Amino acid sequence: xITTSSLLAPVDDDLxxxxxxxxxxxxxxxxxxxAAAEHLFDxxxxxxxxxxxxxxxxxxxHHENSGRNTTGDxxxxxxxxxxxxxxxxxxxxxxxxxxxxxxxxRNVPTVNSLFSNKVAVLxxxxxxxxxxxxxxxxxxxxxxKLLSEVIRDFAEGEILxxxxxxxTDVSLEAYxxxxxxxxxxxxxxxxKAAGVLSDVSEEIANNFYDYGRNFGLAFxxxxxxxxxxxxxxxxxxxxxxxxxxxNLTAPVIYxxxxxxxxxxxxxxxxxxxxxxxxxxxxxxxxNGIAKARELALIHTEKAQNSLLGLSxxxxxxxxxxxxxxxxxxxx
Amino acid sequence: xITTSSLLAPVDDDLxxxxxxxxxxxxxxxxxxxAAAEHLFDxxxxxxxxxxxxxxxxxxxHHENSGRNTTGDxxxxxxxxxxxxxxxxxxxxxxxxxxxxxxxxRNVPTVNSLFSNKVAVLxxxxxxxxxxxxxxxxxxxxxxKLLSEVIRDFAEGEILxxxxxxxTDVSLEAYxxxxxxxxxxxxxxxxKAAGVLSDVSEEIANNFYDYGRNFGLAFxxxxxxxxxxxxxxxxxxxxxxxxxxxNLTAPVIYxxxxxxxxxxxxxxxxxxxxxxxxxxxxxxxxNGIAKARELALIHTEKAQNSLLGLSxxxxxxxxxxxxxxxxxxxx
Numbered sequence: 001x002i003t004t005s006s007l008l009a010p011v012d013d014d015l016x017x018x019x020x021x022x023x024x025x026x027x028x029x030x031x032x033x034x035a036a037a038e039h040l041f042d043x044x045x046x047x048x049x050x051x052x053x054x055x056x057x058x059x060x061x062h063h064e065n066s067g068r069n070t071t072g073d074x075x076x077x078x079x080x081x082x083x084x085x086x087x088x089x090x091x092x093x094x095x096x097x098x099x100x101x102x103x104x105x106r107n108v109p110t111v112n113s114l115f116s117n118k119v120a121v122l123x124x125x126x127x128x129x130x131x132x133x134x135x136x137x138x139x140x141x142x143x144x145k146l147l148s149e150v151i152r153d154f155a156e157g158e159i160l161x162x163x164x165x166x167x168t169d170v171s172l173e174a175y176x177x178x179x180x181x182x183x184x185x186x187x188x189x190x191x192k193a194a195g196v197l198s199d200v201s202e203e204i205a206n207n208f209y210d211y212g213r214n215f216g217l218a219f220x221x222x223x224x225x226x227x228x229x230x231x232x233x234x235x236x237x238x239x240x241x242x243x244x245x246x247n248l249t250a251p252v253i254y255x256x257x258x259x260x261x262x263x264x265x266x267x268x269x270x271x272x273x274x275x276x277x278x279x280x281x282x283x284x285x286x287n288g289i290a291k292a293r294e295l296a297l298i299h300t301e302k303a304q305n306s307l308l309g310l311s312x313x314x315x316x317x318x319x320x321x322x323x324x325x326x327x328x329x330x331x
Numbered sequence: 332x333i334t335t336s337s338l339l340a341p342v343d344d345d346l347x348x349x350x351x352x353x354x355x356x357x358x359x360x361x362x363x364x365x366a367a368a369e370h371l372f373d374x375x376x377x378x379x380x381x382x383x384x385x386x387x388x389x390x391x392x393h394h395e396n397s398g399r400n401t402t403g404d405x406x407x408x409x410x411x412x413x414x415x416x417x418x419x420x421x422x423x424x425x426x427x428x429x430x431x432x433x434x435x436x437r438n439v440p441t442v443n444s445l446f447s448n449k450v451a452v453l454x455x456x457x458x459x460x461x462x463x464x465x466x467x468x469x470x471x472x473x474x475x476k477l478l479s480e481v482i483r484d485f486a487e488g489e490i491l492x493x494x495x496x497x498x499t500d501v502s503l504e505a506y507x508x509x510x511x512x513x514x515x516x517x518x519x520x521x522x523k524a525a526g527v528l529s530d531v532s533e534e535i536a537n538n539f540y541d542y543g544r545n546f547g548l549a550f551x552x553x554x555x556x557x558x559x560x561x562x563x564x565x566x567x568x569x570x571x572x573x574x575x576x577x578n579l580t581a582p583v584i585y586x587x588x589x590x591x592x593x594x595x596x597x598x599x600x601x602x603x604x605x606x607x608x609x610x611x612x613x614x615x616x617x618n619g620i621a622k623a624r625e626l627a628l629i630h631t632e633k634a635q636n637s638l639l640g641l642s643x644x645x646x647x648x649x650x651x652x653x654x655x656x657x658x659x660x661x662x
Binding site: 030033095098099101117118121122124125126128129130132133135136139141144145148149151152154155157158159162163285 | 361389426429430432448449453457460463464466468470472475476483485486487488493639
């Protein structure tokens, strides 16, 4: 498996600054949030979302100066956009964990379990609010629209997931729509926003959007496969946790086509002893996981194709390698 | 006591449209939120915040056309701004009730108590998200900044209140700051935003801001007095509820200056039998409430003075009468 540290080398220093800024921002004025902030921003997140914003900014800068010898500079506004991206992402995780009553994420206790629902709601609201304010102060109406779309999509995704839990009629299209709302929208719109801040053409901005959309979908599909075949240690939560909570993902949707009995187990919400274990075994033994892997591959290739017009730079290479890294998580 | 229905006559039809739009918006696509939406937007809220936006819009229109005979038209963007205002306000109430574990508001069960914390977090996030998105689509960067400031202030206010609970060193300044964040910021910034959407001069826009700021502070002070001398029926929650939860308001801050023993009761968080009743009696018997009433009067007069430059219209009169109505809640 590829490690992220080598991948993100072109923006390594930037990500270090970003993490310190975020801890400072949330913790400094508010003792009640300080512990939560240290906890959230130290919790070993991979910072892939802000990294993509920073890599896009550097890749564009290199692209535009490709005649000259440049490392690809990024501006203060790109840094701020990367922070906004991570804040929105973190806020949504914190509130998701309240909604799902989750105790663990990335192997560490969640804010709601470690502190309380109260602190988790406050911390999430604070992060959303602060990000809205930073966003407005980037002084670019198009960027405000792109990111407010993300915030709206998150809420939509949370609700769609709640509505469709244990619904065995869920289609692959509905699954991809939900995955777009919950994961891909942020990557797509923030990558495009990085382009907009650099004043690229609409075509190039849309290529970054397509990269982010397809990378985000592939990332979610891989996460959903890992829910079945990774260890608790790697996942940071028990295997089959999504299925147990009624969140039906690509491997399950494919497996239900093959083995209708799986629907019976899901529809009775695993109420009998051994139901969940049996359902997990059905998914693991059939072709659902292989088909989901193919789906992840299709979106990975689309993401890679969206990068073809960029001139070669370390940052452009990293954007491509991130998509390979994502698939490599399966091996 | 003045009733609000006569006061808001110039925007009565507008408020009816607004309520239907809000129920539609939240409930139509999301069955999980439909019951919460009906519940929230039917719960007998007075709609004072959106009414102020609509009244400001009508008053400006009349002011600008004061040579002609006009009823003062409002635009679709002003209506949208009014909806955004009510959505942000409602979202903050829903999350506040989760944070405070409140069971009742305006005599009706809260969303968290009637449904669950999960639905309350989702509904609040959805309303905040939808309002961000509507806001961005008003296509006015200054308005985006004014309202994102409000969202940030709410989060700040929630946190300040959590930090300072049972803190007997709290100053009147800190109380006013918190009241600005939690109540006045929304009224001030949305009144100003209504002016900005109508392209008024900066001076007039700032007068609307001052009106909203001072009206909002006076409103909060009156609410805080009512916590002591209104019946449960009027309040929609038990009397002394703020004090019981450690939220120290103007009447308490004045009373602590007069009767230092009150601090003892508060600092031990009313742990002994009869502590809370004794504390409420101390506040009611001293001059704290009279002094708080004076403070509300000062801010009411400031609010009224901010309206002096407007030409006479039913809407301008309503803006003034709203400030009198607020004080009349005490009698």
